Amino acid sequence: xxxVPLLTDEEAPGESRAxxxxxxxxxxxDYVNNFWRALAHDxxxxxATWERAATVMAPGALDPLVKELVYIAVxxxxxxxxxxxxxxxxxxxxxxxxxxxxELLAVIAMASxxxxxxxxxxxxxxxxxxxx
Amino acid sequence: xxxVPLLTDEEAPGESRAxxxxxxxxxxxDYVNNFWRALAHDxxxxxATWERAATVMAPGALDPLVKELVYIAVxxxxxxxxxxxxxxxxxxxxxxxxxxxxELLAVIAMASxxxxxxxxxxxxxxxxxxxx
Amino acid sequence: xxxVPLLTDEEAPGESRAxxxxxxxxxxxDYVNNFWRALAHDxxxxxATWERAATVMAPGALDPLVKELVYIAVxxxxxxxxxxxxxxxxxxxxxxxxxxxxELLAVIAMASxxxxxxxxxxxxxxxxxxxx
Amino acid sequence: xxxVPLLTDEEAPGESRAxxxxxxxxxxxDYVNNFWRALAHDxxxxxATWERAATVMAPGALDPLVKELVYIAVxxxxxxxxxxxxxxxxxxxxxxxxxxxxELLAVIAMASxxxxxxxxxxxxxxxxxxxx
Amino acid sequence: xxxVPLLTDEEAPGESRAxxxxxxxxxxxDYVNNFWRALAHDxxxxxATWERAATVMAPGALDPLVKELVYIAVxxxxxxxxxxxxxxxxxxxxxxxxxxxxELLAVIAMASxxxxxxxxxxxxxxxxxxxx
Amino acid sequence: xxxVPLLTDEEAPGESRAxxxxxxxxxxxDYVNNFWRALAHDxxxxxATWERAATVMAPGALDPLVKELVYIAVxxxxxxxxxxxxxxxxxxxxxxxxxxxxELLAVIAMASxxxxxxxxxxxxxxxxxxxx
Numbered sequence: 001x002x003x004v005p006l007l008t009d010e011e012a013p014g015e016s017r018a019x020x021x022x023x024x025x026x027x028x029x030d031y032v033n034n035f036w037r038a039l040a041h042d043x044x045x046x047x048a049t050w051e052r053a054a055t056v057m058a059p060g061a062l063d064p065l066v067k068e069l070v071y072i073a074v075x076x077x078x079x080x081x082x083x084x085x086x087x088x089x090x091x092x093x094x095x096x097x098x099x100x101x102x103e104l105l106a107v108i109a110m111a112s113x114x115x116x117x118x119x120x121x122x123x124x125x126x127x128x129x130x131x132x
Numbered sequence: 133x134x135x136v137p138l139l140t141d142e143e144a145p146g147e148s149r150a151x152x153x154x155x156x157x158x159x160x161x162d163y164v165n166n167f168w169r170a171l172a173h174d175x176x177x178x179x180a181t182w183e184r185a186a187t188v189m190a191p192g193a194l195d196p197l198v199k200e201l202v203y204i205a206v207x208x209x210x211x212x213x214x215x216x217x218x219x220x221x222x223x224x225x226x227x228x229x230x231x232x233x234x235e236l237l238a239v240i241a242m243a244s245x246x247x248x249x250x251x252x253x254x255x256x257x258x259x260x261x262x263x264x
Numbered sequence: 265x266x267x268v269p270l271l272t273d274e275e276a277p278g279e280s281r282a283x284x285x286x287x288x289x290x291x292x293x294d295y296v297n298n299f300w301r302a303l304a305h306d307x308x309x310x311x312a313t314w315e316r317a318a319t320v321m322a323p324g325a326l327d328p329l330v331k332e333l334v335y336i337a338v339x340x341x342x343x344x345x346x347x348x349x350x351x352x353x354x355x356x357x358x359x360x361x362x363x364x365x366x367e368l369l370a371v372i373a374m375a376s377x378x379x380x381x382x383x384x385x386x387x388x389x390x391x392x393x394x395x396x
Numbered sequence: 397x398x399x400v401p402l403l404t405d406e407e408a409p410g411e412s413r414a415x416x417x418x419x420x421x422x423x424x425x426d427y428v429n430n431f432w433r434a435l436a437h438d439x440x441x442x443x444a445t446w447e448r449a450a451t452v453m454a455p456g457a458l459d460p461l462v463k464e465l466v467y468i469a470v471x472x473x474x475x476x477x478x479x480x481x482x483x484x485x486x487x488x489x490x491x492x493x494x495x496x497x498x499e500l501l502a503v504i505a506m507a508s509x510x511x512x513x514x515x516x517x518x519x520x521x522x523x524x525x526x527x528x
Numbered sequence: 529x530x531x532v533p534l535l536t537d538e539e540a541p542g543e544s545r546a547x548x549x550x551x552x553x554x555x556x557x558d559y560v561n562n563f564w565r566a567l568a569h570d571x572x573x574x575x576a577t578w579e580r581a582a583t584v585m586a587p588g589a590l591d592p593l594v595k596e597l598v599y600i601a602v603x604x605x606x607x608x609x610x611x612x613x614x615x616x617x618x619x620x621x622x623x624x625x626x627x628x629x630x631e632l633l634a635v636i637a638m639a640s641x642x643x644x645x646x647x648x649x650x651x652x653x654x655x656x657x658x659x660x
Numbered sequence: 661x662x663x664v665p666l667l668t669d670e671e672a673p674g675e676s677r678a679x680x681x682x683x684x685x686x687x688x689x690d691y692v693n694n695f696w697r698a699l700a701h702d703x704x705x706x707x708a709t710w711e712r713a714a715t716v717m718a719p720g721a722l723d724p725l726v727k728e729l730v731y732i733a734v735x736x737x738x739x740x741x742x743x744x745x746x747x748x749x750x751x752x753x754x755x756x757x758x759x760x761x762x763e764l765l766a767v768i769a770m771a772s773x774x775x776x777x778x779x780x781x782x783x784x785x786x787x788x789x790x791x792x
Contacts, residue, residue, distance in 0.1 A: 529782055529784050530781055530782045530783055530784060531780070531781055531782045532781055534783075534784075559788070561786045561789075562783045562784055562785075562786050563774070563777075563778055563781075563783050566778075566781040566783045567777065567781070577773070577774065577777065580770060581770055581774070584763075584766045584767055584769075584770040585767070585770070588759070588763050589757060589759035589760045589762075589763050590729075590760055590763045590764065590767070594726050594729065595763070595767045597722075597726065597729075597730055598729055598730060598733045598764060598767045598768065598771070599767060599770075599771045601730045601733040601734050601737075602733050602734070602736070602737045602767075602768055602771035602772060602775065603771055603775055604734070605733070605734045605737030605738050606737050606771075606772065606775040606776075606779075607779075608774075608775035608778050608779055609785065610778040610779075610783045610784075610785055611771065611774060611775050611778050613785045613786070613789040613790070614785075614786070614789055615771075616789070617788070617789045625721060627720070627721035628721045628722055630721075631716075631720050631721050631722045631727070632722065632730060634716045635716055635717070635722070635727045635730045635731060635734075636730065636734055637716075638712060638713055638716045638717070638731075639730070639731045639734035639735055639738075639743065639747075640734060640738065641709070642695070642709065642713070642740075642743060643734065643735055643738040643740035643743050644738075645695075645699065645709065646695055646698075646740050646742040646743050647738075647739075647740055647742075648663070649662055649663055649664055649695075649698040649699070650661055650662045650663045651662055651666075651694045651695050651698045651742045652661050652662060652666075652694055652742075653694075653741065653742055653745045653746075654693045654694050654745070654746070656691070656749070657693075657745040657746055657748070657749045658745070
C-alpha cells in the first residue's frame with residue numbers, strides 16, 4: 001500500500017544496498033524492515049536518515065530504552081501507525097516490560113488530555129516557567 | 133489570554149480550593165500554577181484531572197523523570213506550549229540535566245522526521261511487528 | 265505578530281471592504297475580527313471563506329450552538345489558539361453556559377486520551393463498525 | 397495488527413473480565429469492542445478509562461448525542477481511525493441522522509480550513525476574546 | 529472500511545452523479561475515486577468541495593504541480609493516508625519526477641524536525657519576522 | 661518565553677559560535693535568528709540541524725522557493741508559529757509574491773479540509789493509488 005515500491009536487495013541501488021548492510025551489521029539480524037526499503041529509492045536520504053538515527057538513538061545521557069519510549073510517545077501523538085509499531089517492537093527488544101508499556105500508555109494518555117485542556121482553555125504560561 | 137478567568141484562591145469554589153491545597157501539599161510549595169486555576173471553574177473536572185495525574189505520574193515501573201520526558205515529548209508533538217513549559221520545569225525539578233534535555237530534543241526531532249517520512253511513503257507495517 | 269498586516273477598512277481593497285460590511289450586517293455588530301482583516305489581502309479567499317462559513321454554520325439538522333461546540337473541539341485538537349478563542353466567544357454569544365463549556369472540555373479531554381490509547385495500541389477496527 | 401494481543405474473555409485477567417461485564421451491562425449487548433480488549437492487559441488502566449468515559453459521556457448539560465459528535469470531531473482532527481469508526485457507530489446508535497452526519501462533516505471541514513488559515517497567518521487574538 | 533458506503537453511479541443521488549460527470553470531464557477519465565464516492569451521500573457538500581478544489585488547484589501564480597507538492601506536505605503532516613496517496617498519484621500525473629519526490633520528502637522531514645525543536649524550545653518569534 | 665535561554669554570541673560555546681558564523685556567511689547577514697540561539701546549548705544538535713537544513717534546502721530538482729512553500733505548509737499543519745513566521749520571511753526573501761502567498765494559503769486550507777473529510781469518512785485508498 002506504499003506510495004513507492006519497497007525495494008528488495010536486488011532492486012535497490014548499490015549505495016542503498018550498502019546502507020542495508022550497515023543496518024544488518026548494527027542490529028545483528030538479516031532483516032531490513034520496510035521503512036528502509038521504501039527510503040531506498042533515494043540513497044542520500046536513506047543514508048542521512050540511518051546515520052542520524054544511529055547517532056541519536058545511541059546510549060548517552062539517556063538510556064536507549066528511554067529513547068525508544070520517547071519515540072513511541074512522539075509517534076503516537078503524530079499518529080504514525082508504522083512508527084508506533086516499529087518502535088514498540090524496538091522497545092521490547094531493548095527490554096521494555098509489559099508493566100513499563102502499560103505505564104507508558106497511561107502517561108501518553110494523561111499528557112494527551114491535559115494538552116487538550118490547556119489548549120482549549122488557552123492557559124497563559126506561568127512566568128516562572130519561562131527561561132528567557 | 134485564557135478563554136476563562138484564572139481563579140484566585142478567593143474566587144475559586146470551595147471544592148476547587150480543596151484541590152489547590154492538595155496540590156500544595158503534594159508538591160511542597162505554595163504555588164498553584166495557571167493550569168489548575170483555569171480548571172477551577174469545574175471542581176469535578178479539576179479533581180478528576182489532578183487525581184488521575186497524581187496516580188499516573190507516581191513512581192512505578194517507570195521512573196518519574198522518565199515519565200516527565202515522555203510528557204514533554206507528547207506535548208511537543210501536540211503543539212501545547214503551556215504543557216511543554218510546565219513539564220520542562222517539572223523535569224528539571226526532578227533532576228533532568230542539560231545533557232538529558234539535549235538528547236531528549238534530538239530524539240523528539242528524529243521521531244518527528246521519520247514519522248513524516250513513514251506517513252508520506254505510506255510504509256506498510258512489517259508482519260513481524262504485529263502482535264494480533 | 266501576524267505574518268501579514270491586518271488591514272483596516274481604509275487599507276482593505278474595495279472587494280474586501282464589501283465582505284467586511286456583509287460580516288457586520290450578518291452579525292449585527294460593527295466589529296470585524298482580526299481573522300477577516302488578515303484574509304483581506306486576498307478578496308477572493310476572503311469571500312470564499314466567509315460565504316462557506318455562513319452556509320455551513322447556519323441552522324440546519326444541527327443547532328448553531330452544537331456547530332460551535334464542534335468547531336471548538338476541532339480547533340483544540342488542531343492547536344489553533346486563535347480559533348479556540350474566537351469560537352469560544354461565538355459559542356457564548358449563542359448561549360453556551362459554563363456547565364456546557366465544562367462538559368465540552370471533559371469530552372474533548374476524554375477523546376484526546378482514548379485517541380492516543382487507540383493509536384498507541386494500533387487497535388484494529390471492529391468489523392461491525394465498517395460500512396463498506 | 398495491534399501492538400498487543402486483543403484478549404478474549406478467557407485470556408483476560410479477572411479484573412479486566414469484570415470491566416468487560418460492566419461494559420456489557422451498561423450497553424445492553426454482549427459485544428465488547430476491540431479497544432477494551434487491547435486495554436485489558438492492564439486492568440487498572442482499563443478500569444480508569446472505562447469509568448471516566450462512562451462519567452463524561454453520561455447525559456448532563458450536553459446531550460449524549462452532542463457529546464458523540466464532539467468525540468468524532470476530536471478523533472478526526474487527531475487522525476484516529478479507530479475512534480472515528482467507533483464513535484460514528486455510537487452516534488448512529490444514539491440517533492444521529494444522515495443529515496446530521498453530513499452537517500457534522502461540513503463543520504469539521506470548515507474548522508479545519510480556518511484553523512490552517514489562522515495558523516498560517518498567525519492572526520493575533522482579538523482583545524475582546526480574552527477572558528484573562 | 530469507510531464510515532459510510534461508497535456510492536456507485538447507480539446508488540448516488542442524481543445531483544451527485546452530475547458532479548461525478550463533471551469530475552470525469554475535467555480529468556478526461558472515466559474513473560471517479562473513492563473520496564468523491566464517499567462524499568456523494570451529501571450532494572451539496574460534494575459539489576462545494578469539488579468546485580472549491582477545482583478553483584484552488586487551477587494554474588495561477590503557482591504551478592499546478594507545486595500545488596500538488598504543497599498538498600502532499602499538508603496531508604503528510606495531518607496524517608491523512610488517503611490524501612497522501614491520492615495527491616502523490618496526482619503529482620505524478622502532473623509530471624513529478626522521482627528526484628522531485630525525493631527532495632519533497634527531504635523537505636517535509638526537515639520541516640517536521642525543526643517544527644518539533646522550535647516547539648520544544650518554545651522559541652519566541654523574532655521581531656523582524658512580524659508584519660503586524 | 662523559551663524553555664531555555666537564547667544564547668548571545670558571548671554566551672554560546674565556541675563550537676556553537678562557529679556555526680553562527682557559518683549561518684552568517686551562508687546568508688550574507690549578521691543576524692542570527694532565535695531558533696539557532698536556542699539550539700546553541702548543544703553544539704552537536706545545532707551543527708547537525710544547520711548542516712542538514714543547508715543540504716536539504718539547497719537548489720536541486722526543486723526550486724528553493726518551492727521548498728520554502730512546502731516548509732510553510734508543513735509548519736502550518738504542525739501548528740508551529742515560530743516556523744510559520746521564519747519560513748514566510750524566508751519565502752519572501754526568495755521572491756514569494758503576495759499572489760503566490762495567497763494561493764499557497766488557499767491550497768493549505770483546501771488540503772486541510774479534505775484531509776479532515778477523508779479521515780472522518782475513513783475513505784479506503786483506491787487500488788490504483790498503491791505502488792506496492
